[in-house]
Amino acid sequence: MTDPVLALPVLALTDARLTLAGNAGPVEILKGISLDIAKGETVGLIGPSGSGKSSLLMLMGGLERATGGKVLALGQDLTAMDEDALARFRRGNMGVVFQSFHLIPTMTALENVALPMELSGTPDAFPRAEAELASVGLGHRIGHYPAQLSGGEQQRVALARAAAPRPAILLADEPTGNLDGVNGQAIMDMLFGLRDRHGATLVLVTHSPELATRCDRVIRLADGLLAPEALAKAAE
Amino acid sequence: MSLRSTLAFTIARRELRGGLRGFRVFLACLALGVAAIAAVGTLRTGIQQGLTDQGAVILGGDAEMRFTYRAADADERAYMDRIATRVSEVYDFRSMALIEGDQALTQVKAVDDGWPLTGAATLDPAIAVAEALADQNGIPGALMDPVLIDRLSLQIGDTFRLGTQDFRLTAALVREPDSASTGFALGPRTVVRTEALANSGLLSAGSLYETRYRLTLPPGADLQVLEDQSEGQFRDKGMRWTDSRNAAPGIEGFVDRIGSFLVLVGLAGLAVGGVGISAAIRSYLDGKTETIATLKTLGAEAG
Numbered sequence: 408m409t410d411p412v413l414a415l416p417v418l419a420l421t422d423a424r425l426t427l428a429g430n431a432g433p434v435e436i437l438k439g440i441s442l443d444i445a446k447g448e449t450v451g452l453i454g455p456s457g458s459g460k461s462s463l464l465m466l467m468g469g470l471e472r473a474t475g476g477k478v479l480a481l482g483q484d485l486t487a488m489d490e491d492a493l494a495r496f497r498r499g500n501m502g503v504v505f506q507s508f509h510l511i512p513t514m515t516a517l518e519n520v521a522l523p524m525e526l527s528g529t530p531d532a533f534p535r536a537e538a539e540l541a542s543v544g545l546g547h548r549i550g551h552y553p554a555q556l557s558g559g560e561q562q563r564v565a566l567a568r569a570a571a572p573r574p575a576i577l578l579a580d581e582p583t584g585n586l587d588g589v590n591g592q593a594i595m596d597m598l599f600g601l602r603d604r605h606g607a608t609l610v611l612v613t614h615s616p617e618l619a620t621r622c623d624r625v626i627r628l629a630d631g632l633l634a635p636e637a638l639a640k641a642a643e
Numbered sequence: 644m645s646l647r648s649t650l651a652f653t654i655a656r657r658e659l660r661g662g663l664r665g666f667r668v669f670l671a672c673l674a675l676g677v678a679a680i681a682a683v684g685t686l687r688t689g690i691q692q693g694l695t696d697q698g699a700v701i702l703g704g705d706a707e708m709r710f711t712y713r714a715a716d717a718d719e720r721a722y723m724d725r726i727a728t729r730v731s732e733v734y735d736f737r738s739m740a741l742i743e744g745d746q747a748l749t750q751v752k753a754v755d756d757g758w759p760l761t762g763a764a765t766l767d768p769a770i771a772v773a774e775a776l777a778d779q780n781g782i783p784g785a786l787m788d789p790v791l792i793d794r795l796s797l798q799i800g801d802t803f804r805l806g807t808q809d810f811r812l813t814a815a816l817v818r819e820p821d822s823a824s825t826g827f828a829l830g831p832r833t834v835v836r837t838e839a840l841a842n843s844g845l846l847s848a849g850s851l852y853e854t855r856y857r858l859t860l861p862p863g864a865d866l867q868v869l870e871d872q873s874e875g876q877f878r879d880k881g882m883r884w885t886d887s888r889n890a891a892p893g894i895e896g897f898v899d900r901i902g903s904f905l906v907l908v909g910l911a912g913l914a915v916g917g918v919g920i921s922a923a924i925r926s927y928l929d930g931k932t933e934t935i936a937t938l939k940t941l942g943a944e945a946g
């Protein structure tokens with residue numbers, strides 16, 4: 408990689424910290440995370456429950472604001488942006504998929520997928536949304552509301568919604584956690600397929616070691632810190 | 644509309660597919676509360692306006708001097724004749740209307756030729772009051788509330804007795820102009836001429852009756868001055884004064900109390916509606932919090 412711009416990491420965290428106010432005083436959730444993720448890289452985020460995987464993903468997506476350190480995405484400092492600037496930045500640059508699909512219940516599958524593109528003012532939001540739904544095998548379901556879709560179908564809609572704006576960064580938090588093996592496998596195949604087709608950078612939180620092995624790199628979190636082997640790997 | 648606000652509108656409209664179901668009951672409460680309070684206000688104003696406008700009719704004269712268990716004495720009559728252009732005397736007492744094999748309680752009003760001084764009585768058949776109350780073949784006429792006529796199963800032309808005096812029912816008293824000022828009545832009304840009661844034994848000493856003298860006053864008479872003057876002279880002898888400024892104090896008090904009560908009901912409705920709305924909004928927003936969070940995740944700005 409000779410191009411200095413391409414060589415820039417897509418995500419760069421420097422001593423990123425997150426402290427949230429809990430019931431019994433402040434809780435230190437992330438205790439100083441330093442990490443670079445290169446363009447096109449697929450990173451698996453693993454670790455025990457409560458270790459801070461989701462929180463770290465939120466920080467990368469600007470959905471949670473770091474209380475210390477720096478978080479750079481595509482060269483922009485997320486810690487310096489206000490809520491609205493973050494929202495604008497997420498449009499088009501970030502696609503997020505959650506374990507529980509977070510579709511908007513009052514909108515059809517098509518409207519859900521078109522929504523982020525509508526928000527960023529894309530003129531052909533609806534045709535693109537339709538094509539994207541077809542690509543996840545839901546071309547015949549576009550007029551259905553989330554409640555009329557199975558869990559696997561809902562997650563496919565969520566996937567289409569995340570991918571349709573062609574974001575540079577795809578963040579997925581246990582996207583198969585609520586699905587059975589077959590459906591989970593299908594979602595994973597689609598997710599990796601999207602990454603392959605569009606060259607997005609993918610950060611994937613997972614509990615499945617098998618899935619982790621499909622990633623270019625695996626980062627292990629423990630108690631709000633990067634586990635030593637991850638540090639060792641990062642130092643290589 | 645800008646692109647942004649158009650989109651916000653579109654999203655909002657999609658959101659409303661969920662409907663306003665949870666709000667309907669409370670919106671109805673609010674509407675009812677507001678309507679009740681407004682209606683009560685209008686009604687109360689209307690009634691009070693009516694009482695003021697119709698004061699003289701309701702009272703049966705511009706002013707009234709009232710005595711209990713006795714008629715006005717010569718002094719008092721002379722005084723009335725001096726201040727008023729016309730005077731009408733009304734006796735009011737309870738009695739039993741008797742027919743063969745039945746009887747019913749009635750509130751008797753015994754009147755003179757002057758009654759009614761103001762307003763008009765509506766009779767069925769529509770004959771004149773004087774004609775209705777006149778003697779016929781030595782039997783005086785009488786008017787009765789239709790309720791009482793039904794109760795006693797009387798026909799027009801039938802006779803009944805008050806005390807020891809016979810009367811002939813000549814007409815039903817459909818509307819009695821001065822009924823509102825009479826106050827508490829224990830039975831439906833019977834109207835006869837006072838003279839006809841001379842042999843009834845009902846107005847002898849010791850009977851329980853009231854006399855009311857309705858006065859028509861000369862135009863421009865000062866009611867306050869007359870009230871003070873009359874009370875100064877006759878209050879000690881048991882005279883009570885009422886005039887058209889406050890013709891039916893009982894009704895006004897009643898309207899006030901009912902009005903206050905209905906306003907309270909309205910306020911309670913508003914309170915229930917308000918509490919309900921805030922609870923409904925809270926639960927509605929709780930339901931929408933996730934949607935809002937999702938919208939933000941997808942890059943929707945706050946404003």
Ligand SMILES: Nc1ncnc2c1ncn2[C@@H]1O[C@H](COP(=O)(O)OP(=O)(O)OP(=O)(O)O)[C@@H](O)[C@H]1O
Pocket residue numbers: 427428429434436454455456457458459460461462463
């Ligand atoms: N809003 C919050 N306020 C206080 N503490 C929080 C909050 N959100 C998360 N935490 C705590 O932060 C820690 C990390 O949470 P996080 O959701 O990032 O864990 P995770 O690694 O994703 O776990 P899991 O695998 O169960 O999803 C947990 O101990 C959690 O209780």
Ligand SMILES: [Mg+2]
Pocket residue numbers: 460461462580
């Ligand atoms: Mg998690």
